[in-house]
Amino acid sequence: xxxxxxxxxxxxxxxxxxxxYDPKVRSIFFQVALILAVLLFFGWIVLNTMANxxxxxxxxxxxxxxxxxxxxxxxxxxTYLMDVSGRAxxxxxxxxVGLINTLLVAVLGIVTATILGFVIGxxxxxxxxxxxxxxTVYVELLRNTPLxxxxxxxxxxxxxxxxxxxxxxxxxxxxxxxxxxxxxxYGPYPLPQTxxxxxxxxxxxxxxxxxxxxxxxxxxxxxTGKQFPIFWGAVGLILGxxxxxxxxxxxxxxxxxxxxxxxxxxxxxxxxxxxxxxxxPELIALWLALSLYTxxxxxxxxxxxxxxxxxxxxxxxxxxxxxxxxxxxxVVIPQALRVIIPPLTSQYLNITKNSSLAVAIAYPDFxxxxxxxxxxxxxxxxxxxxxxxxYLTFSLITSAIMNYVNSRMKLVER
Amino acid sequence: MTSSPHAPQSVAYVRTEDAPILPPPANxxxxxxxxxxxFLDSMTDFSxxxxxxxxxxxxxxxxxxxxxxxxQIWGLIKFVFIDGIWSNPTGARREACLTQAQGGLLPxxxxxxACWPYVAANAKLFIYGRYPMAELWxxxxxxxxxxxxxxxxxxxxxxxRKIGAALMLxxxxxxxxxxxxxxxxxxxxxxxxxxxxxxxxxxGLGWAGGKGMGGEAVKAFSGAFWGLGLFFAxxxxxxxxATMNWGLNSVTTRDWGGLLVTLVVALTGITASLPLGxxxxxxxxxxxxxxxILSVAFIEFWRGVPLITVLFMSSVMLPLxxxxxxxxNDLLRALIGVTLFASAYMAEVVRGGLQAIPKxxxxxxxxxxxxxWETTRxxxxxxxxxxxxxxxxxxxxxxFKDTTLVSIIGMFDLLGQVSSTFAxxxxxxxxxxxxxxxxxxxxxxxxxxxxxxxxxxxxxxLRRGHAR
Numbered sequence: 027x028x029x030x031x032x033x034x035x036x037x038x039x040x041x042x043x044x045x046x047y048d049p050k051v052r053s054i055f056f057q058v059a060l061i062l063a064v065l066l067f068f069g070w071i072v073l074n075t076m077a078n079x080x081x082x083x084x085x086x087x088x089x090x091x092x093x094x095x096x097x098x099x100x101x102x103x104x105t106y107l108m109d110v111s112g113r114a115x116x117x118x119x120x121x122x123v124g125l126i127n128t129l130l131v132a133v134l135g136i137v138t139a140t141i142l143g144f145v146i147g148x149x150x151x152x153x154x155x156x157x158x159x160x161x162t163v164y165v166e167l168l169r170n171t172p173l174x175x176x177x178x179x180x181x182x183x184x185x186x187x188x189x190x191x192x193x194x195x196x197x198x199x200x201x202x203x204x205x206x207x208x209x210x211x212y213g214p215y216p217l218p219q220t221x222x223x224x225x226x227x228x229x230x231x232x233x234x235x236x237x238x239x240x241x242x243x244x245x246x247x248x249x250t251g252k253q254f255p256i257f258w259g260a261v262g263l264i265l266g267x268x269x270x271x272x273x274x275x276x277x278x279x280x281x282x283x284x285x286x287x288x289x290x291x292x293x294x295x296x297x298x299x300x301x302x303x304x305x306x307p308e309l310i311a312l313w314l315a316l317s318l319y320t321x322x323x324x325x326x327x328x329x330x331x332x333x334x335x336x337x338x339x340x341x342x343x344x345x346x347x348x349x350x351x352x353x354x355x356x357v358v359i360p361q362a363l364r365v366i367i368p369p370l371t372s373q374y375l376n377i378t379k380n381s382s383l384a385v386a387i388a389y390p391d392f393x394x395x396x397x398x399x400x401x402x403x404x405x406x407x408x409x410x411x412x413x414x415x416x417y418l419t420f421s422l423i424t425s426a427i428m429n430y431v432n433s434r435m436k437l438v439e440r
Numbered sequence: 441m442t443s444s445p446h447a448p449q450s451v452a453y454v455r456t457e458d459a460p461i462l463p464p465p466a467n468x469x470x471x472x473x474x475x476x477x478x479f480l481d482s483m484t485d486f487s488x489x490x491x492x493x494x495x496x497x498x499x500x501x502x503x504x505x506x507x508x509x510x511x512q513i514w515g516l517i518k519f520v521f522i523d524g525i526w527s528n529p530t531g532a533r534r535e536a537c538l539t540q541a542q543g544g545l546l547p548x549x550x551x552x553x554a555c556w557p558y559v560a561a562n563a564k565l566f567i568y569g570r571y572p573m574a575e576l577w578x579x580x581x582x583x584x585x586x587x588x589x590x591x592x593x594x595x596x597x598x599x600x601r602k603i604g605a606a607l608m609l610x611x612x613x614x615x616x617x618x619x620x621x622x623x624x625x626x627x628x629x630x631x632x633x634x635x636x637x638x639x640x641x642x643x644g645l646g647w648a649g650g651k652g653m654g655g656e657a658v659k660a661f662s663g664a665f666w667g668l669g670l671f672f673a674x675x676x677x678x679x680x681x682a683t684m685n686w687g688l689n690s691v692t693t694r695d696w697g698g699l700l701v702t703l704v705v706a707l708t709g710i711t712a713s714l715p716l717g718x719x720x721x722x723x724x725x726x727x728x729x730x731x732x733i734l735s736v737a738f739i740e741f742w743r744g745v746p747l748i749t750v751l752f753m754s755s756v757m758l759p760l761x762x763x764x765x766x767x768x769n770d771l772l773r774a775l776i777g778v779t780l781f782a783s784a785y786m787a788e789v790v791r792g793g794l795q796a797i798p799k800x801x802x803x804x805x806x807x808x809x810x811x812x813w814e815t816t817r818x819x820x821x822x823x824x825x826x827x828x829x830x831x832x833x834x835x836x837x838x839x840f841k842d843t844t845l846v847s848i849i850g851m852f853d854l855l856g857q858v859s860s861t862f863a864x865x866x867x868x869x870x871x872x873x874x875x876x877x878x879x880x881x882x883x884x885x886x887x888x889x890x891x892x893x894x895x896x897x898x899x900x901x902l903r904r905g906h907a908r
Contacts, residue, residue: 052660057730064734071761078760154498155478160505170888171881172841174848175855179881183874379746386848393748406756414745414753421744 075407090403091118097398099123099390100306103130117399124395125416131312131391132378138317139377140370143324150329161325168322174383176319181311181387193296196286205284205297211310212284215303219278228271232263239263308389312381320377324370331366332358364435371428378420392416520878523553533561537869544869554875558867565861566879569697569852575689578619579700585612586703594894596901609711610674614681620704624690625682639676642669663813693771697852699883701771705843705853709778710836716779717786718825722816724791735787742784747842750777755849774846782839789831793824826902833895837888855880 079086094114099105107126149161168176186208191197196205196212205212236259243254272279284302287295297304335358343353384391396413400406463469467476483498485491528536530545537555538544546552559566568579589612592604617623646669649662658665696704723735742750754777759768797820805815825832847856858876861867 053728057728060734061730074763075760077764078762081764152482153478154482154502156502156506156509160509163509166889167885170837170841170885170892172844172855172884174844175877175880175884178855178859179877183877188870382746382748383845383848385748393746397752400752400756407760410749410753410757413749414741417746417749418741418744421740 088408090405092116095120095402102127102390120395124390124392127390128381128392131381134313135316135377136374139320139324142321144328146321146325147328150325151332165322165325168319173319173380174386177311177315177383177387180314185307185311210307211305212297213303214281214283217280217282219280221275221278224275225268225272228268232267236260236263308387311387312384312389316377316380320373323373327366327369331362334365335361367432375421375424519553523551525555528557533866534869537871552871555869555871558872558875559879562861566698566857568700569857570695575691582616582619614678618681618686622688622690623682623686627679627683635676639672642672693769698857699854702843702854705778705846706840708775709782709839712779713782713786716783718790720787721790721794725794739784739787742781747781747845748848750781751845751849774851785835789828789835793828796827797824830895830899833891837891
């Protein structure tokens with residue numbers, strides 16, 4: 027590369043030596059050598075693997091995905107959505123159930139970690155010593171201890187603390203609608219009746235109308251300068267419209283309460299299986315640990331983002347007579363978000379990837395299901411490749427979406 | 441006022457002495473001023489409805505957080521110190537931390553806190569695992585050397601820090617390996633013929649090329665020969681050290697455990713991932729398409745998958761990748777997985793530093809006639825790496841915490857070792873688990889907190905260096 031300036035003039039006069047110093051020749055030589063080395067390495071691995079599989083009599087291939095596994099998956103959102111109760115399930119179903127459970131805990135974790143992280147991050151900038159002290163201790167404690175330890179803590183220590191009732195007891199809250207004991211959190215289970223579809227359609231229409239309203243409001247503001255209360259409009263369309271339809275159609279939703287039996291044979295006492303909604307303790311522990319842990323990182327990102335906005339921006343906004351709340355909403359936050367979004371993306375990815383630690387407490391997420399299937403079938407290569415590809419897809423999709431958002435928010439420069 | 445044009449210019453009023461220094465306003469000093477600055481400002485504005493609501497909310501929030509924080513901290517202090525069981529005069533086991541109603545020795549009305557006799561009885565297990573008692577001086581010596589080396593290289597006031605760093609990176613791994621394992625490796629005979637020969641040829645070619653001997657072909661690649669030759673030489677020295685008879689009993693890695701394994705995994709991951717990460721980062725910024733694509737693919741692949749899948753891959757699939765009949769150490773499998781994973785993250789951190797170096801630096805170096813590797817080694821990397829030291833330390837912290845994941849693939853790191861004692865019925869009490877977790881949390885917290893403070897002080901120093 028360094029010789030590029032002299033090559034054109036001297037290239038023809040030199041003999042064999044010039045080729046060696048020709049950056050083009052050198053670069054091609056290095057690249058070919060590198061590719062050959064990589065190919066040889068992979069070829070060597072493949073040959074070894076094939077020899078090993080033959081030597082150990084391990085069969086390979088993806089045919090096992092259609093077999094019926096010899097284990098049952100604990101009831102979760104995944105088993106509910108896949109409706110695995112009625113028919114013979116396969117390993118493919120098992121993996122799909124795991125995938126849904128992973129998405130569930132990832133989405134839950136992302137929502138709570140974002141809210142908590144923003145709150146703690148703002149506390150970190152507060153001039154109120156209590157808020158500052160609390161958030162600082164929170165961030166330092168949670169950031170500097172391993173996530174796996176925190177999952178263990180919530181699952182084995184907190185959710186099984188001495189005061190938590192056993193399977194035959196309960197603590198109830200929210201006017202006896204929700205109950206908690208060592209087997210999980212019980213609540214009413216929604217059973218949609220005929221006519222509930224109209225409410226869902228109203229929700230979809232509300233969402234579409236919100237986008238239309240935003241577009242119209244922006245156009246009107248550009249033309250006339252008049253502002254439109256977009257936030258309240260959105261609340262009305264997304265929440266109000268479905269609620270109105272729901273009430274007009276006669277509230278077609280029945281809640282099935284959890285059934286707690288106090289008398290009768292000891293083994294039958296406690297909450298009855300299949301009645302009411304159960305959130306298993308594994309999910310609660312994983313959700314708590316993931317969101318509390320990630321919130322500490324998000325808080326630091328938010329703090330750095332807000333600090334990155336020049337103080338002159340706030341002062342200029344005040345000089346223009348913009349109120350404090352509008353200043354925050356229209357001046358500070360949009361600029362802070364530009365700094366916040368890229369690292370925030372990687373935190374969201376981290377939540378998704380860290381949810382695989384579920385395997386340590388046997389929450390049936392994707393990777394736990396892979397691991398159980400691996401133990402049952404012995405198809406290590408196939409299953410680990412599937413697992414890696416699935417997580418890789420998550421990562422690539424998330425970063426693609428976030429790159430799009432990021433490019434939309436980027437500073438428009440000349 | 442009368443003034444003649446000849447009189448010296450007079451002014452209406454000239455102050456001849458300094459105005460007395462007034463004390464600062466009463467509400468900015470003392471306890472009241474402190475409270476005003478730190479609390480009251482945000483919660484005493486009742487000038488209009490909106491501000492009043494905000495103030496009231498702030499008062500409620502502050503009160504709640506104060507109560508919550510103090511009650512949590514008090515709960516922790518109570519659990520650890522006040523209710524903690526510190527004495528165990530009878531040498532009892534679980535009975536020392538159980539009330540009489542639970543079958544133990546403590547009075548029934550006592551609230552039982554942390555069970556310290558359990559920690560004391562298992563301390564050796566937590567730190568060294570099942571490492572033989574008679575050989576404990578070896579890990580202890582390694583810990584001591586590590587501490588001394590870290591102080592030497594990281595403390596900015598120590599002399600010859602570069603030599604210290606070189607010793608820590610090159611010699612310390614060998615010493616630690618020999619001391620911890622007892623150097624029980626053996627290499628096939630062919631290795632002792634082929635490897636020294638290859639090393640000598642590579643180093644010879646590199647030397648000859650540097651001196652301008654051996655024709656154009658040798659000269660053109662002398663840098664590559666040098667690099668490869670040094671790498672081969674290091675492997676050779678390591679192999680010599682690992683196969684020599686030092687008179688030490690061999691200790692299999694299955695007997696390692698606790699903090700020892702955590703430190704071994706973390707430090708190996710850290711030292712191996714840094715050079716790999718630098719190479720990958722350079723590769724990602726390379727103008728050669730093949731190099732760039734391979735680097736990007738490597739980095740994005742390892743960054744896109746969770747560490748736990750990587751560890752499962754290395755524990756289940758790595759043995760399949762090697763020629764049949766090769767046995768593969770469990771710890772080494774985990775180390776490979778951790779290193780590959782960490783190097784991808786390290787590469788991204790280093791790339792951030794490389795991008796921050798202005799192009800003029802490279803161009804200036806090239807105009808002086810430096811080659812690509814000379815430019816990288818002498819101009820770009822020193823600046824880029826100093827810039828990203830905080831990022832590198834953060835990656836180290838993440839890696840250090842992530843070492844706990846090796847417990848999922850059945851290795852006994854600190855967390856795995858402590859968890860394993862929960863199954864020990866002779867210490868089964870309701871407080872055993874919380875006590876164990878507390879110990880693990882405290883150890884990790886101390887290590888990570890120290891690392892993050894070090895990175896912060898470095899950051900401050902670097903910022904000062906750049907703000908001229």
